[in-house]
Amino acid sequence: MTATARFTGDANPYGGGDPYADYRTADFPFTDLVDLADRRLGAGVIAANDEFFAERENLLKPEPAEFDPERFGHKGKIMDGWETRRRRGASADRPHPTDEDHDWALVRLGAPGVVRGIIVDTAHFRGNYPQAVSVEAACVPGSPSPGALLAPGVKWTTLLPRTAVGGHAANGFVVAAEQRVTHLRVNQHPDGGIARLRVYGEVAPDPAWLAALGTFDLVALENGGMVEDASDRFYSPATNTIQPGRSRKMDDGWETRRRRDKGNDWIRYRLVEQAEIRAVEIDTAYLKGNSAGWASLSACDGESGEWTEVLPRTRLQPDTNHRFVLPEAVRATHIRIDIFPDGGISRLRLFGSPTQEGATRLAARHRELGG
Numbered sequence: 001m002t003a004t005a006r007f008t009g010d011a012n013p014y015g016g017g018d019p020y021a022d023y024r025t026a027d028f029p030f031t032d033l034v035d036l037a038d039r040r041l042g043a044g045v046i047a048a049n050d051e052f053f054a055e056r057e058n059l060l061k062p063e064p065a066e067f068d069p070e071r072f073g074h075k076g077k078i079m080d081g082w083e084t085r086r087r088r089g090a091s092a093d094r095p096h097p098t099d100e101d102h103d104w105a106l107v108r109l110g111a112p113g114v115v116r117g118i119i120v121d122t123a124h125f126r127g128n129y130p131q132a133v134s135v136e137a138a139c140v141p142g143s144p145s146p147g148a149l150l151a152p153g154v155k156w157t158t159l160l161p162r163t164a165v166g167g168h169a170a171n172g173f174v175v176a177a178e179q180r181v182t183h184l185r186v187n188q189h190p191d192g193g194i195a196r197l198r199v200y201g202e203v204a205p206d207p208a209w210l211a212a213l214g215t216f217d218l219v220a221l222e223n224g225g226m227v228e229d230a231s232d233r234f235y236s237p238a239t240n241t242i243q244p245g246r247s248r249k250m251d252d253g254w255e256t257r258r259r260r261d262k263g264n265d266w267i268r269y270r271l272v273e274q275a276e277i278r279a280v281e282i283d284t285a286y287l288k289g290n291s292a293g294w295a296s297l298s299a300c301d302g303e304s305g306e307w308t309e310v311l312p313r314t315r316l317q318p319d320t321n322h323r324f325v326l327p328e329a330v331r332a333t334h335i336r337i338d339i340f341p342d343g344g345i346s347r348l349r350l351f352g353s354p355t356q357e358g359a360t361r362l363a364a365r366h367r368e369l370g371g
Contacts (some may be wrong), residue, residue, distance in 0.1 A: 006163075007169035007171055008164045008166075009166055010166075011166070011169065012126070012140070013026070015202060017070075019067040022066075022168065023123060023168055024170070025169065026172065029117070030140075030228075031117070031198075032239075033115075033200040035199060036112075036181075036247075037109055037110065039060050039063065039110070041111050041221060042244075044060070044108050045082070045107050046106050046107070046108050048082065048084075048104065048106070049086050049103055049105075050103050050191075051057035051084065052075060052085040053078075053085065054078065054193060054300065058082055058195070059197045063178060063287070064123065065081055065123040065195035066080045066162070067079075067124040070182045071322070072144070073249045073291055078158055079128075080124065081195035082194050083192065083193030084191045084193070084196075086191055087103075093306065100136075101190045102189040103187070103188050103192075104187045105185075105186045106149055106183060106190075107185075109182055109183065110222070111203045111222045112180055112181065112205070113204045114178060114179065115199055115201040116201045116202065117173065117199075117200040117201070118135060118172070119197070120133050120186075120194055121171070121197070122168060122169055124168060125192065125350070126172070126234050127166050128192050130194065131192070133165050133189065134161055134162040135183065135186055136156040136157060136159065137157050137159050137189070138182065138183045138185070139183075139371065144183075149183055149186055152223050157179065158268065159362070162187075163188060170174075175354075178369065179370050181201075190350055202224075203223070204371065207363045212357065212361070215352060218271045219242060219271055219335065223237055224325065225272050225350075226270050227242065227268070228268045228334070231256070231264075235256065236251050236255050238254050241348045245323075246283065247283065247347060248286060251257040251285065253284075253285055253344055253347065255298070256343065259341050264341050265341075267290075268335075269335045269337075270334055271337050272358075273354050273362050274301065274302075274357055274361070275331070275332065275333075275352070275354045276331050277299070277329065277332060280311060280326065280351070281324075281348070281349035282321075282322045282345055284316055284319055284344070284345055285320075285322055285339050285346040285347070286346060287343065287344050287345070288319050291344060292340065292342070292345055293339075294314060294347065295316055295339050296312055296314065296337070296338050297335060297338075298310065299335055300334040301332050303333075305319075305334075308348065310326060311324060313338075316339075329352065333358075336349075352364075
């Protein structure tokens, strides 16, 4: 079930200096996928049974957890994560919690999808992390309340069975369940703290919603688009270019290192399905002295189709949203943007609608995943 050898047991007490110096982590095979629990996609922690020491909302902060050894409040040490009080048994004769006692939090994913990997990050929780964690998943339409999710009729599927974890570590797990998920129930046994939760996977949009929209952004993460590959991820991930909304600062886009050869940088995307693209936006917001100088777009229909240039090499302006209406609709499943010679863009938008063939495959996949 785990992606790598597990980290278990306490970490060393904090001894000063860089709090991440002895942080335990590894390379996980799924982290290039979208984080379905990203706040920028609309994810949220909608309920928890206990958050005495630290608020549940901290679980989904996009940045790494911070640690200030001097920061205390009226309830004790202030931690950047979700931390519950210590559980106790029923009486003096039974002072310890039972094997079934545990704390839980309900997480609404930002976009429904198929989960491929989970990281339960216990950064800075060295002796106050949970002994074990488990994760369950449900697919519930609409915007259910916590009460509706906890009702007896809701079907929950185990994605991660009760598994021991380690303190001050990125505990990573591969998930094999092939089903569409909208909500998670994260359990810590019996109590303790988790700094961050990351839920990596593939977006599985609702075909009925996309059909109602008609024309929409075919490459947006929230609609099922994805980055397949990129030439350079030195300063920031290529997936930033298909996040919701406009970029709000320089590192919220895609920026490459400076090239010292005669090549160029690029990103290859997979659209939600086969579609006809009619308009394009290339945004360089907040990229001022480091935006790409020029850009071109190429399209491909099918995994083995030929690449055809649909937008010739065009001059880009810094900190500007560029809009292009294509002379005719372009049928494609994949798009590649080439930037010259290097630099970055903040967002790419491809407006259009699925073909009949693409819409049919979307609907079939939705049924296959139990949506």
